[in-house]
Amino acid sequence: GNSVTQMEGPVTLSEEAFLTINCTYTATGYPSLFWYVQYPGEGLQLLLKATKADDKGSNKGFEATYRKETTSFHLEKGSVQVSDSAVYFCALTRNTGGFKTIFGAGTRLFVKA
Amino acid sequence: NAGVTQTPKFRVLKTGQSMTLLCAQDMNHEYMYWYRQDPGMGLRLIHYSVGEGTTAKGEVPDGYNVSRLKKQNFLLGLESAAPSQTSVYFCASSRATTSDTQYFGPGTRLTVL
Numbered sequence: 001g002n003s004v005t006q007m008e009g010p011v012t013l014s015e016e017a018f019l020t021i022n023c024t025y026t027a028t029g030y031p032s033l034f035w036y037v038q039y040p041g042e043g044l045q046l047l048l049k050a051t052k053a054d055d056k057g058s059n060k061g062f063e064a065t066y067r068k069e070t071t072s073f074h075l076e077k078g079s080v081q082v083s084d085s086a087v088y089f090c091a092l093t094r095n096t097g098g099f100k101t102i103f104g105a106g107t108r109l110f111v112k113a
Numbered sequence: 114n115a116g117v118t119q120t121p122k123f124r125v126l127k128t129g130q131s132m133t134l135l136c137a138q139d140m141n142h143e144y145m146y147w148y149r150q151d152p153g154m155g156l157r158l159i160h161y162s163v164g165e166g167t168t169a170k171g172e173v174p175d176g177y178n179v180s181r182l183k184k185q186n187f188l189l190g191l192e193s194a195a196p197s198q199t200s201v202y203f204c205a206s207s208r209a210t211t212s213d214t215q216y217f218g219p220g221t222r223l224t225v226l
Contacts, residue, residue, distance in 0.1 A: 004155075032212040043117075043203055043217030044156070051212040089155060093212065101146070101215070103155040 002027045006090045006104035013080055014112050021075040021107045023064075023090035031092040033057075033066050033073040038087045038106070047075075047088070085111045115139055119204050119218035126194045126225045134189040134221050136204030142216070143209035145187040146171075147179060149200040150220070156203065162187055163209070194225045 006023045013019060025031065032051045036044040048057030053068035062077045073090060090104040117138045126132055136145065143164050148156040158171030162181040176198060178190045187206075191198060201222050205215040 034214075036215075036217075041219075043219050044205075044215075045217065046214045049212070049214065101158060103148075103157075105153055105155040 002031075002092065002094065002100060002102050004090050004092055004102050004104040006088075006107050008105075009087075009108040010110055011107060012110045012112065015082055016079045017111075019075070019077040019080045019084075019109070021088055021090075021109070023073045023075065023104060025071050025073065025090075025092050025102075027071075027092055027094055027102075029094055031094040033064075034091040034093070035062070035064055035073070035075050036089045036091060036103075038089065040086075044089060080109070080111045082111045082113050085109055117204055117206055117216050117218035119202075119221050121221060122219070123222050124224070126191075126223065128195060128225060130194050131190070131192050132194065132223075133191075134202055134204075134223075136187045136189070136206075136218060137185055138187075138204075138206040138216070139185065140206060140216065141184070142206035143184075144207045144213075145181065146205045146207075146215065147177070147187065147189045148203045148205065149173065149198075150203060151200050159189065159202075194223075196225045199223060199225045 003026045034049045035047040037047045038044045048059040050057040050066035056065045087106045093101045146161040147159040160179040165184040204218040207213045207215045
């Protein structure tokens with residue numbers, strides 16, 4: 001079946017450190033891939049997305065590349081800020097055999113000043 | 114432009130009571146969704162709708178019913194609440210493509226005693 005696996009948290013980094021949050025997926029066909037971010041007390045909001053293999057999504061200094069050969073969509077940022085502290089969700093969407101969106105369990109990021 | 118709104122924000126129920134959660138969107142989106150968020154499990158799709166008057170089951174539909182009588186509204190009902198339905202519920206909407214961004218409401222925190 002379809003699934004999304006992302007690294008367990010929490011991840012704790014110092015300000016200006018490099019961030020990687022791993023995400024791998026299992027799906028038939030060609031899903032669209034997303035990273036959503038959830039700040040405390042709020043709903044999820046889109047961070048970036050990629051809709052086909054080798055696409056790179058980017059936003060606010062975050063990047064992720066759709067790698068079909070490794071079925072991965074790892075999130076990276078070169079220099080994190082305290083304001084990046086949040087929960088990050090990897091997700092896929094496909095509509096073959098019925099519409100389906102699958103979210104990963106989420107990775108909590110703490111950034112220390 | 115309010116985006117996606119949810120009412121109520123918080124609710125405490127006793128086992129066996131019923132309630133309806135209301136979701137409204139002002140973006141003229143075709144697709145609407147109800148998710149529940151539980152610790153360590155990410156978001157799980159309860160029900161969704163691909164247009165006014167249509168609904169479909171998601172990953173965890175048991176114990177819930179939905180209705181989409183108007184395009185802008187999507188109601189989630191609990192006929193007989195159980196403690197296992199204690200969760201944070203999120204509504205989302207998107208345009209009619211699976212590669213499109215989902216826009217989330219702020220969530221409803223429900224506790225069933």
